[in-house]
Amino acid sequence: MPSGHHEPEVAATGKPPATEDLLTTLPEGVAVPEGMVFVPGGITAVGAEDGLAREQPVIARQIRGFFMDITPVTVAQFREFVQATGYVTQAEKYGDAAVFNMETGEWYLHKGAYWEFPRGPENGPAPPDHPVTQVSYNDALAYCKWAGKRLPTEAEWEHAARNGSNSRSKYSWGEEIFQNGVFKANFWQGHFPLENTLEDGFEFTSPVGAFGETPLGLKDMSGNVWEWCSDWYLPYGNDPSHFIPKPESEKVMRGGSFMCDPSYCWGYRVSGRSGTTPETGLFHVGFRCVKDVE
Template identity: 40%
Template sequence: MKILYYACFSSLVLFGCNAGPSESAVHASDSDSIMTCANVIPSRFSSLSQDSLNYISGKDHVKMILIPAGEFKMGSTNFDDAQPLHNVELNSFWMDEHEVTNAQFEAFVESTGYVTIAERPLDPADFPGVDPKKLIPGSAVFSAPKNIQGLNNHLQWWEYVPGANWRQPEGPNSSITGKESHPVTQLAYQDAEAYAKWAGKRLPTEAEWEYAAKGGKHQNEIYYWGNEKKEDGKWLANIYQGEFPTHNTKEDGYETTAPVKSFPANALGLYDMEGNVWEWCADLYRPDYYASSPRLNPRGPSDAYDPQEPGTEKRVQRGGSFLCNDQYCERYKAGSRGKGEVNSPTNNVGFRCVKDIK
């Protein structure tokens, strides 16, 4: 498989998962509501006893929350590729309560000797015409520019950094030491998939991800938790505050990733379903898939297609990251979809796992 993110960086690092300048808001009908057996669970701000959250621990020893079977209305009228709204019915499944952390991924690497895409040597045969001395493994890192010319060119704030990988998310001068509880980043899709298989789990479908994120909330709410970004003056997710991308005021306390479980859980007991890092889903990405999506346990299309980059394989990403706000990258909002080229890891994308109930 070719490693595309180096030589073709300017085209592949469009970070479709990061959306782009804000899209026009169109409010969903108040009559569109989520229908689920989970709607009896208290709101995210209620006190949840441990007994009310049935859970198991997987091979990686992370708590998994039971997501009960049910039906919900999937999608968003605010984003073209998240339409039409459609009813989806899902079986019960288990989901990690938080994103996979650096410590968890390190345990996987120590157990298996796995080497991620961003760490692997680059084959000169895959990059004809490129000086082999310049083919240094690395990955894409967000770098705040001092000045920008509009928000249409993402290369103003993304940079390919040799040596950037999950151990050094921002490059050789960075480290995960002291950040063991932060979500792991700089992983390509197959890296996340390899971890999930090792743990005896799998990556969630985007239908499972959205259903769990909504947790019984109504369709017309702006965010997965409701309509406000703060509760009692406190931010409810790790997103970007300030003037993107030049000045992050860090009002939520974090410039990049936050330790998992730093913000309130949703009604099901799941953390960081919005913000912190984007999360890989199993589905291939097509903007037109919802028109033909099956009602029962949809698994995504059989092929990938992005009109912005035809011929590039992309998978769905969900939830937004620490770089999302309403000025740029609105796709952290409820029902929206992100996308990412499968071989292009970045320092704002991670994942969590699910497990089937047999």
């Protein structure tokens, strides 16, 4: 796991793990950074016994309290970083980036696609209040470092999505994606990729925060864009047979995206996970940062 940050595994001693160092509450006098929320520490169960094979088995982790960005990093925020540093993304260096063709149902490398024009210049610029996409894991890492933050570990991300608690619900807010006549996330309605009924109002990305917030105050933890995590994409258990990537070849992505539906990836559930290579930019993948409590 990069950046030297690890969650300690729960010790199998039969004794309750010590929690005094987990920061279950924010220390007195410590301010929450602007645009972030405090995620209380605790013991979390990562994965889902009734989930997809790649989400099993459930594993226990101790998580120290931390700060997390309320929303994914926006196009406007990433532009500020680029203007301040002159940073050039990997997609810009390559001259193309991955876009999904909704008509053919295939991925392809679209010439000229990058974070400002995630579907190519001919499709117009990305709105400033939408999550930035076409940023690789390495690009996301560079932004977080510039901002004095880091990428979350996979366990931190799921702990935050579970509201810093032992909740085992399917989503941060409960069991249903459609509540009281309202969609709770930007995801694919219809049958992917043949039909998108657009019942949630969006074909691609949506403005950050358009679908409400979790009990912790986080937004877009389900759907809109997948989010990079710092871990390598590896099986939780000892059976790697259902895993295609070679060890330490892909980085974890969490949260699902506007392309997810139950027949395709179902990634917008709290336990949903996927991965791709760290140099790859995709038009449905973004990120958010976290910060340690000093």
